[in-house]
Amino acid sequence: MISIGIFSLSCCEGCSVQFLNLEGKLLEVLKYYNIENFRLAKELNSLPVDIAFVEGTPTTAEEVKKLLKIRRDSNVLVALGTCAATGGVPGLVNTMSKREAMKVYDSNPPYMPVDPKPIDYYVPVEHKLYGCPFSKDELMELITAVIMNKSFKNRESSVCVECALRENACLLDKGELCMGPVTRAGCRALCPSNGAPCRGCRGPYEDANYKAHIRTLMDMGITREEIIEAYSMFSYEPLKEVIAWLKEQ
Amino acid sequence: MAERTIKIDEITKIEGHANLTISIEDDKVKDVRFGVHEGSRYFESFMLNRSYKYLPDLSGRICGICTVAHEIASVLAVERALGIDPGREVHNIRKLMLYSSHLQSHVLHLFFLALPDYVNAESAIALASREPELVKKAFEIKEATNYLTALLGGRAVQPCTIVPGGHTKRITRETLNNYKKRMKELYPKLVETAELFLSLDYPAYERDCEYVALVAPNEIPLYNGEIGCTTGSYPPEEYGEHLVEEVIPYSSAKRSLFNGRDYMVGALARLNLNSGLRDEAKELAARYGYKFPSHRVAWINAAQALENVHFALKAMELVDEMSEYEPSRKEGKEDGEGVSAIEAPRGLLIHHYRIKKGKATYVNIITPTAMNTENIERTLRGYISEIADKDDAFIKMEAEKIIRAYDPCISCSVHVVNTK
Known part of the structure; x- marks a missing residue:
């Protein structure tokens, strides 16, 4: 036992x-x-x-x-x-x-x-x-x-991968501030599958492309302040540097 | 002079961290302290300056058992502040979620936290080897209640679909039929659960105090209503005139009084102040000799078991009135002030916000456990005074039965400060 x-x-x-x-x-x-x-x-x-x-x-x-x-x-x-x-x-x-x-x-x-x-x-x-x-x-x-007696590995991909597999319509396309692209998979895109944007509750994964995500959001007309708020909600500690960089933009 | 101290460093089978210190001198109670020693998480601080959109999501994280109640109280306070009416369907979806979340919480409390005390078991898990069928059934009931919340809210813990001005998930006829079907299957099990919990041998101790709950005629309101007590009722916005909180030095959740009296909130308070219990539940209560209003504190357990039956019936009625819902989101003003008062499983829950340019500038959250703390202590003092000549183990057991009956949720007491 x-x-x-x-x-x-x-x-x-x-x-x-x-x-x-x-x-x-x-x-x-x-x-x-x-x-x-x-x-x-x-x-x-x-x-x-x-x-x-x-x-x-x-x-x-x-x-x-x-x-x-x-x-x-x-x-x-x-x-x-x-x-x-x-x-x-x-x-x-x-x-x-x-x-x-x-x-x-x-x-x-x-x-x-x-x-x-x-x-x-x-x-x-x-x-x-x-x-x-x-x-x-x-x-x-x-x-x-x-x-x-086997090893356990966390997923090193984004929520978007799982969201696409479930054939959800992309919430970014609908103008929502979705954290899916920078958030670690493993939830089977639970929130987007229920109509809610990903809030990033699983935190960032290893190779998350923050710059591309931030650029996309800004192109959608979302403000820097709003992005900082979304990045801070569940992941202020791991994303401190990204947030500091964002503040300087 | 014979002096002794009975101390429980960490009370088990409650939500969150609390301790109990009882001092007895010559078989008389000198002092009883129910101390809360959960770390502070500063919700009311970091919710400031956040966008109103995130307030319900953040509020949910106050408590993992009554997430739905916090999210709904939060979303209602936001909507009232910004003058948003999400419409009848959204209100009804939330009511259904509130019903199933009460069932989730009550079932967890009754089987996993309270029951072991009455069947001489250390835990429900330990009981599984002695009474496998009972524990299996408890898990099945729990699973069904979780399923119902997840059906509408995406998941059973921290649902993600409650947003200001709407509901993010599409609710089809099929969803509603499914909800009703599962609730119908669950109903007889909830009746059996009530029969079990109405037949337990609860401590007989009674104490007169004030009771506070939402009230409405022929109802046990959870989602809207006035804040009622034994002498009257008031609109939620006036909570501040009746409910006074003060800091106590040795703990903890602040001491809270209602119109100057210590008061109880929760299932027993709801049944004491409202006569709207459905006949099926009333009949069960009568069959086992239960009568409300009652001052018998440990009957909180029985009241929860009766509420399960009542809420299941109410939920099935409500589903019949509902139509399909296509997600949409209504917008409102940018500034305003809003108060919501709803019934969480453990009792009255108040969220009060001021919002300016879409951001929170004032956040006040008063949780049921913060309201009950003073009442718990006074009840313990009273009850232990009656049994102070008994041995430590007996006093400990009885004190724990009383504390667990209140179903305290220490994580919820967001005001909490640490003390030694």
Whole structure:
């Protein structure tokens, strides 16, 4: 039996919920895996585990320590979902000054928070499952790969590839600010297939051609400011340099 | 002087991170602290200066269980601010999504978070070896509720189709028929679920307090209605005059009072203030000896189970009234102010925005758990006072039953500040 744990740092816990959403498949998974740690669903939680799935991102010093402990007590660490993999939506707070962000708490938080970062900023990570929430199919691929002792690889192509396979009409052609061309595939173009432009929740892939994407958007009459906003939404941390470059244009 | 402290560092089987400290002196409760120790994510800060178009998407990320509720509360506040009416069909699609999201959340809470306490199991997963059929059925019900949300919203967690002025997904007759067919198949299972959760042995503790929920005659409104309490009701825009939040030093979600009283929101509050429960659910309640209004806190579980039956019936009725929908998007003004009040699974949810030139200049979000925190603490203090002479393990168990009944969602308490 392979022991696993599902751990949660600051986040919406949608990825924990998504794990439970494996439903019938989860009962199959339990034939090969023991869930030793899952605070959302279990009373008794222990370490070490063979595989630690971590959702969210540390926003306090306590959580950084928790992450370090999980790393120490696991053989394989998986960043579960976009917050853990890229910093995700919480990373948006890094676009503003601390002073501004603190105003919500009457400028008086009990102690200094930590900037939301991808978890590999703190510890080595073996695998990343992208998406907000992550894709159940990719999780099953990863879980199966581990059972079969095979390697797991993330897709290094754009959402557009999958969108074209589903024969969707291109949303850029309709004038929408779609992030598909620079966003990592693996979701089977879920949002465009439901009529919504890709928001980039899976973050950028390795060879994304930002310049071409930005030029296309600008030619469509979309402003630089709007592009910066769209690029920042899920991927401020990995796209910081692109965003800085954009600001100078 | 015999003094003891009972501490739970991390309460399990709730959404988010919280702890509990109970101090007892000579079998009397000295102090009870329900502390929230989830990190801050500053939603109300980074949503500022964002385009109104992104506010619903961002709001969804506040909570992974009640995503739909946050997205809908957000989209309604935006539309009210900018004077947009997306039209009847869009409102109806959202109502259907709200129904299925309540089912998703209630089912997750009842089977996976609450049930283990009452059947002497550590988790639903552990229960699977003892009662495989029950757990299999729980997963089937969960799967069906997820399917219904995804059918209209693209996916079950973080749906992507809710946008200001419209709905991005085409809804055909086939979609609607499919929704109805799946809900019809699910319905008897929800009745069985209600029978199970109405027959559990809940803590008997009762405490009088204020209840707050959307109210409307002959309804259990989720999408629109006035904000009601036991003494009256008010338009949503007036929330600020009745609902006062203040920072408490040792935690956490701010302390919230309604007309000066501590108050409860959620399924029990909804049933206490509204008499519109469908006959099928009423009959079930009567058969198992449940009567509302009730001050019995742990009946929140039973109230959720009854709501499942009610919402499934309401959803099927609504589908019959609906027609096909072709996606379109209505535009509005660039400036304005809007307040929305809807019922999330865990209770009243308020989003309040001011928008200038298409960008948010003011964001205030008040979540059900932030509203309930004060009530949870007072209930714990009251109940533990009655059982303070019992041993630690018993007190712990009972305190956890009460906390889990509220179904707190700590991730939702976006106001949250960290403390030790």
